[in-house]
Amino acid sequence: MGTLVIATKNKGKYLELKKMLGDISFTLLSLEAFPHIEIRETGASFDENALIKARVTAKETGLPALADDSGLEVDALKGEPGIFTARYAGEHATDEDNIKKLLERLKNVPFDKRQARFMCSLALAFPDGKIFLEHGILEGFITLKPCGIEGFGYDPVFFVPDLGRTLSEISVDEKNRISHRAKALEKMKKHLYML
Numbered sequence: 001m002g003t004l005v006i007a008t009k010n011k012g013k014y015l016e017l018k019k020m021l022g023d024i025s026f027t028l029l030s031l032e033a034f035p036h037i038e039i040r041e042t043g044a045s046f047d048e049n050a051l052i053k054a055r056v057t058a059k060e061t062g063l064p065a066l067a068d069d070s071g072l073e074v075d076a077l078k079g080e081p082g083i084f085t086a087r088y089a090g091e092h093a094t095d096e097d098n099i100k101k102l103l104e105r106l107k108n109v110p111f112d113k114r115q116a117r118f119m120c121s122l123a124l125a126f127p128d129g130k131i132f133l134e135h136g137i138l139e140g141f142i143t144l145k146p147c148g149i150e151g152f153g154y155d156p157v158f159f160v161p162d163l164g165r166t167l168s169e170i171s172v173d174e175k176n177r178i179s180h181r182a183k184a185l186e187k188m189k190k191h192l193y194m195l
């Protein structure tokens, strides 16, 4: 049985990916098992950052690595926060700080003008240099205030029209059926069978 490193320090992301990979028979590790690995997200796009995270992790561990770089694009903010989603309110910002800043920036924008999308780039890198990249997108709207307690990151303010609820008002299993990450991972699964 092989081993795959999920190259993330984000517990919410790790738990979602782990759950979605539940039916695949290999051992999963997160970056918590490799505290010495430090990765700087210096890329100019989600793709570049996902590739950096996956490549560095595969090289440092000698194991295949799956990295997720994701974030929010808000139309009324011309695509911000984009690749800066995790650091929107500063380098060590919490999810709450980031949500607060986002709602503040949108305070004069009515609900129907608050279109946004979650973007996900997933990169799978092998120690021999082989690499795969896949994408997923989830369309929605930014709410006027946080709703719900499930999930992580910006889930409490991301409203999915088809569900009539935010991502924090649904279970992780429901989220894993529709999310940007789920769509990207579904496409990545064909490459994972090479493990």
Ligand SMILES: O=c1nc[nH]c2c1ncn2[C@H]1C[C@H](O)[C@@H](COP(=O)(O)OP(=O)(O)OP(=O)(O)O)O1
Residues within 6 Å of the ligand: 007, 008, 009, 010, 013, 041, 068, 069, 070, 071, 072, 085, 086, 087, 098, 118, 151, 152, 153, 154, 155, 167, 179, 181
């Ligand atoms: O499904 C999601 N539900 C809510 N928020 C989300 C989601 N997907 C991404 N996000 C937010 C979290 C973070 O603010 C940023 C990702 O930043 P990103 O650099 O990819 O992840 P991260 O720094 O938290 O962990 P790591 O780089 O170790 O994987 O977008």
Ligand SMILES: [Mg+2]
Residues within 6 Å of the ligand: 041, 086
């Ligand atoms: Mg990050």
